[in-house]
Amino acid sequence: MSTPAATVPDLLDYDEVLERFDPVLGLEVHVELNTLTKMFCGCPTEFGAPPNSQVCPICLGMPGSLPVVNGKAVESAIRIGLALGCDIAEWCRFARKNYFYPDMPKNFQISQYDEPIAISGEVELEVEGQTFKIGIERAHMEEDTGKSTHVGVTGRIHGAEYSIVDYNRAGIPLIEIVTKPIEGTGALAPQVARAYVAHLRDLMRALDVSDVRMEQGSLRCDANVSLRPLGETAYGLRTETKNVNSLRSVERAVRYEMCRQGALLAAGGKVMQETRHWHEDTGITTPGRSKEQAEDYRYFPEPDLVPVAPSRKWVEELGTTLPEPPAQHRKRLFEAWGFTEMEFRDVIGAGALLLVEATVAAGATPAAARKWWLGELARRAKETEVELDALSITPAQVAEIQALVDAGKINDKLAREVFDGVLAGEGSPEEVVAARGLAVVSDDSALGAAVDRAIEANPDVAEKIRGGKVAAAGALIGAVMKEMRGQADAGRVRELILERLGAE
Incomplete structure (x- = not known):
């Protein structure tokens, strides 16, 4: 029997999509905060713990249990809002978002609805020499859900033999960052989406509020895509591709949805407003559920939590802890490293800016750091279909390998074998050289x-x-x-x- 993932609809050629339609994007990025405890209870947040070992009556929603707001999470939310150029609310509160799903132990999610902690920000990006300003609608606090695993051929609830639920993640603090409609991107829409998520990932890392490990789900993107005929101003019906967890997949999912929707509209059909699932293996999306409107969630103020009212003095103090603004940061590195504009743009496009910076800080030259991250390591990341920062090698180890080359202990050819060993978990670069007998012979x-x-x-x-x-x-x-x-x-x-x- 065929599965949903096996059904591939007709696609319109990408160039033809652009000849007929104008894409409009909306990106919702969920960031898991790196607090030691959950949003409303004292349970730990360590990733990879045994299933259902980090739970308590509060995060399991037991009757009579009362939540308490995590102060560190509020602090992180304010710093994120400030870094995005948002206005920080003088008074905000939590709400109950009601819907039933097995990974919601309470059958509602504590979130923020009409009174978020941060509103009206802006992010500026440069993609292929063009500047795009992305408006931030809001950044709000909420709790994460548990994790359902559907066991069977499809990996989805439909067709599963059975499902299991791990509630360790339920209650982990989340910040959801929602953009305003992103217009005017044209042919660069997929690249702009990727660049925006990469920007947020780097910003969250610089703020030290999250480990932003996309492969572990601590940063996830919901990509809203709609098309409208060229020349029209009204938005088309949108789809929301849920929980896309790599930069590469964000770009691919947006492009795929543009081609899929373009084929439907060109044939006189209609786009269904729905959530969709992204399939990394086949590179397609499949239907999820009809997209609810706000009223379908039956929001109402959370009765067990008092409003959050950060003082202006506290907000101002937190503003002094922000890292260097991204544009200023990039400008400083560009001037310091001596790269051409094209070389520097390639570093940013590869998502390697912070990796190269950390490698330089560990002792390598900018040229050497760029060579390894955009050459040997980028090739390996592509082969294994992961992001550069998901490779099991650190900037310090890359700098150590280059130091071995500089000292004449190995050459570039042997260095590639050292990368093999480090990525395979055989130890530090020095240990790999010794174990594999890779040292240059100068006797x-x-x-x-x-x-x-x-x-x-x-x-x-x-x-x-x-x-x-x-x-x-x-x-x-x-x-x-x-x-x-x-x-x-x-x-x-x-x-x-x-x-x-x-x-x-």
């Missing part, structure tokens, strides 16, 4: 013997070098490097060749 006796064999095997090349054609030494160097599996000190090999052939 004259071993090198000299290999040089003699290369000269003997290539008499015509040796004669050219004796005759003054020093450039021909490259062939002998290559022969020695091949014999020694790339572990010879190429500089010393060259010196020995010239000494033996009297061509110094």
Whole structure:
């Protein structure tokens, strides 16, 4: 029997979509805060704990249990709002958002509705040389839900043999950041969506309010997409692709929905306003449920929590703790690193700005840091379909590998094998070099013997070098490097060749 993920609808060619329609985006990003305890109780928030081991009557919604607001979460929410250029409310309160789902132990979610803590901000992005201003509608506090796992072929509730629920995540503090409608992006809509989420990820990391590990779900994006005929101003019906958890997938999901909706509209059909599921393996979306309106959630003020009223003095004090503004940060790094505009743009586009910065801070040159992150490591991330920062290697380890190259202990070729070992969990770069026997050989006796064999095997090349054609030494160097599996000190090999052939 076919599954929903196997049904691929007709798609309109992307260029044809742009010839006929104007995309409008709306992005909702959920950020799990890195507080030690949950939003309304004292349960720990450690990721990966045994299922249902971090729960209590409050986060399980037991009758008679009373929530208490996590002060650190409120502080983080205010700092996030300020960093987004938002106005911070003098008075706000929580509401109950009512809907039934197995991972909601209370059958309602404590969130904020018409009175959020932060409103009316703006983010400025540069994508492929164009500047886009993304309006922030609101940033509000809420609690996360539990995690349902549907066991079966589809991995979805439909067709599952059975489902299990882990409530450890229920109650973890969340900040939901909601944009205003994003218009005028045209052909760059998918890239703008990706760049916006990447911007938020970097900003949250700089604020130190979340580990923003998208692969673990601590930063997730709901991507709203609609199309309208060119020249019209009214918005089309939108879909909301839920819980997209990688930058690459955000871009792919937006592009896919544009092509899918374009095919429907071009054929005279109608887009259903609904949530949709993103399938990483097939690169398509499938229907979820009809999208509820606000009234369907039956919001009402949370009776067990007092309003939150941050003093202006406290807000001002928190404003002094903000990191360097992103635009100023990028400008400073661009001037310090000496990259061309294209090189710097590539670093930003790859989502590697903070990785390169941390690698430079650990001792590597900007050029070396860029080389590894945008070359060898970007290739490995693409092969494994993960983001760069999800690779199991740290900027400090990348800088350590470069330091080994600079010290002549390994060369670039051997460095790639060191990356293999570190990514495989074999230890630090030094430990991998030792365990795999990757150190460059610079011992004259071993090198000299290999040089003699290369000269003997290539008499015509040796004669050219004796005759003054020093450039021909490259062939002998290559022969020695091949014999020694790339572990010879190429500089010393060259010196020995010239000494033996009297061509110094």
